Each structure stands twice: as C-alpha cells, then as structure tokens.
Amino acid sequence: MKTALKETLAPGERRRQEILSLAVDIASAEGLEGLTIGRLAGELGMSKSGLFGHFGSKEDLQLATVTRARDVFIQEILIPAEQRSRGLERLLSYLQRWLRYIERSVFRGGCFFAAAGLEFDSRPGRVRSLIAELSRNWLQLLADEIEEARSRGEIQASADPAQVAFEVHGLVQEANWAFRLLDDPDSFRRAESAIRNRLGAAATDQGAAVIAERRNP
Amino acid sequence: MKTALKETLAPGERRRQEILSLAVDIASAEGLEGLTIGRLAGELGMSKSGLFGHFGSKEDLQLATVTRARDVFIQEILIPAEQRSRGLERLLSYLQRWLRYIERSVFRGGCFFAAAGLEFDSRPGRVRSLIAELSRNWLQLLADEIEEARSRGEIQASADPAQVAFEVHGLVQEANWAFRLLDDPDSFRRAESAIRNRLGAAATDQGAAVIAERRNP
DNA sequence: CCTACCGATCGGTAGG
C-alpha cells in the first residue's frame, strides 16, 4: 500500500505518510507518549514546527499514528487472509498471519496495539477510545469468523464464538509478550499449537479436516 | 505487610516505603517513565530533591518501584496460595487470586507487570532486566506447580508443563487486557472458564476431582 | 516549510 499510495497522493499527503511511517515505528517501541515531536522532527531532518504543521496537536499526531498502524495491520493481515474461504480456514489465516507479523517485527517494538492498549488503558481521551474501538473490532472480527465456521458446520453448535475468540486472541498476545519481554522465540510455536488444540476441541469432523490440511501451509 | 513493616522499620525506611507505595500506584497507570520525580514529590507534599535523596537516580527509583510491586504481588497472591496443598489445588489458587487481584484493582492501573513489561520490552537496561526476570520467575513457578501436579498424578504424564503454564498465564493476561482496555468485566469469567477447561483436558480423573471441588471456593 | 521564541517540566546537583 505504501508504494501504491506514493504514486497517487499529493506531495503534502506523501510527506505526512512518511512522517507517520516513522512515527508508528517509534511509538511501537517507545510508546505513544514517548513519541515526541522534537525527536520525530530530528530523525526526519526537519524542524519541529515544520512537522507540527502537518498535525494540529500532539493528540492529533497520536491519533494519526494509531490510524496508520491500523492501515498496516489491515494490509499485512486482513487483506491477505480475506483471500481464503470463510470459516475456519480464514480464521486460521488471520491468526497465523498475526503471529508472523509479530515474529517478523513489522514494527520495531512488536505489536503496536498490544503496547498502545496497555499504555493508554488508564488515560481517558480520544486516543484511548480509538485504540479500544479498533481492538474491539479485531476481537469481534475473530468472533464473527468463528460464528461463520459454526454456521458452516466446522465448529460445534455448542461452542461460544466470543469465548473462543477471547482465548485465541489471548494466545497471540501472550506470544507477543513472551517474545518481546522474555526473548522467547518458542512462544510462536506454543501459541500456534495451543490455537490448533483449542479450535480442534471445538471443531466438528469437517472442521478437524480443515485444521489438519492447514498444518503445513 | 505494609502495616506490619511500619511498626518495625527505621523512620527513613518507613518514609521510603510510603514513597514507593504511591510510586507503584502511579506507575501502574502512567507507566514507569510517566512516573516523574516532580509529580511524585508534589503528591507527597515534599520537595523534588528531598524525595530524590531516597534514591540515587530515576533508574534506581524505577528499580525500587518494580521491587515494591513484586513484594505486593507476593503478599497478595503467593503467600496466601501457598497455604494450599501443592499441585492442582495450589495452581488454581494462584490463578484465581491473580484474577481477583486484577479485578480488585490493587493498583490504580491494573496489573503492574503487564503494563511495565510491554512498556520496557524495547528499552534495554537494568529496569527491563528486572521486570523480565520477575516475569520469567512467575511463569516458571506456574510451570513448576503443574509439574508437581503431574508428579502427583493429577495431570496426565503426556502434558507439557511449560506449554500449559504459557496458556493459563496468557488467559489471565488477556483478562487484564480486556478488563482495562475494553472495560469488559466478563473477561474474568471467560478466563476462569478457559483455565478450568484447559486444566480439565490435561487432568487425570484424580485431577478432575480437585478442579470440580474448587468450583465454588 | 523555516527561525525564534514561550512557559513548564524534566532529571539532577550544590550547598546547607
């Protein structure tokens, strides 16, 4: 998307995207509060006020940075996974791509939303609201795909989609935590294995076949 | 512990503990970097340099704050749970007390270590090392208790204690995340239900009886 | 986009 957009955007908007590209990288590592206008301007070789002109305030910069992180997340995970058939296959694609995106360290500081969510959970305001809304949407999207799998007969009728979504979402977040803080690269294997077992336990025979097929993608 | 220690500590040490008690509360909400010496001094009605004299540097204040959070965690969770029999019963007590400690909001900003871990995972130094060490120890303690349950015949011999510890640890962290960011109080019920199912799947008949007994503690 | 500035606050120090 970055490359594609660059061709068609006005110069002012291109510059803005360049700024946000660095901003989201800094913020993933140092936090959205640690993202200071002076530092961002310095790393880009421009003046503070020059950079500031692209945004009305620090809060607007933070909001734009969160939105940019969302765009990357959509590009890296949602759009590719949506090529897959709906139901368990697409759900597994979401989760595996999310794990790979953390493992590849798309952002310097790991999963942007995990860091920003815990940083802002005690700071009421527009930034917290936006992070919460996007996080809720992602969790709901996972639950919706589980519901779709259930309606297709891949998941047992007795399964609770919101509960299963809570669990698999937590497993990926745990992998991010263990990888980033404990430097444990096994965390991805652990998360993937746990996800497979959890979905396998809720699956019908038909669903189990989908999971088995995806073993070596 | 706070009250008990107050009686026996030297006045200088008492004052230090009062400072750290507020510090850990502020840091849980605003982060260990957001914990500034000026603010801490202001809220305590003392001068910056007066407060600074208790610590050699900002980093030493952060290290003392992390250590204080560890002491509270030990007092609130480890010591009470250690009254229980070893194995599955103690493991369930650890996890349930951990969930209650988050739900009760012992610290203003929720689980101190969850927030501090993700804040410092990209900031090398002594603070990060300490947080990582304590987090690793806690995860290992859960794994050790699962291993103990296995050796007692409560958990199947085929179960991998480190894997089970990873999963149940992740479920509690997910509950903290959903409670703090999404304001979802159901997250505790979801986490507890998932923990019970996961341990139940790995349990022997003997272990299943222990889990069933603890249903309404 | 820039220079030049504002008041506030940061971590930290000198000296008592």
Add this chain to the structure above:
DNA sequence: CCTACCGATCGGTAGG
C-alpha cells in the same frame, strides 16, 4: 529534608 539552581527538552505559538 530544604531552597535555589543547572542545561535539556517538552508541547506549542508568532511571524514570515
């Protein structure tokens, strides 16, 4: 424990 200070940096503004 205090006052009084240091240089650096914060978010933000004026004026071009």
